[in-house]
Amino acid sequence: MSIAATAPGMQSIEIVRQFNSDVFNGRDYDRLAELQTEDYVQHGPMTGMELHGTDESVESMRNVPRRVLRSGSN
Known part of the structure; x- marks a missing residue:
């Protein structure tokens, strides 16, 4: 059984999804x-x-x- 199929594995995947969606893309730093x-x-x-x-x-x-912006500005 893969780690993604275990309950803790699924929780980890969901945390990463929420981080990417809410914090990184949505800039909801709270x-x-x-x-x-x-x-x-x-x-x-x-x-x-x-x-x-x-x-x-x-x-x-x-x-x-x-x-x-600083590193990419020409």
């Missing part, structure tokens, strides 16, 4: 507090550093459009 735990840590090239918890995640997401 939803982030409902979708991730406070001990969340994001690692990766998009942030350029580690992000710890909801507050740092929200701040980073709010600044994404500004960073994209």
Whole structure:
């Protein structure tokens, strides 16, 4: 049985869908507090550093459009 067919797997898929729909595409940053735990840590090239918890995640997401516009403007 695949992980997606298990109850926790399905919950994880739904959380990712809600994140993409509500937070990333819809820019409803308040939803982030409902979708991730406070001990969340994001690692990766998009942030350029580690992000710890909801507050740092929200701040980073709010600044994404500004960073994209700066890097893409000619």
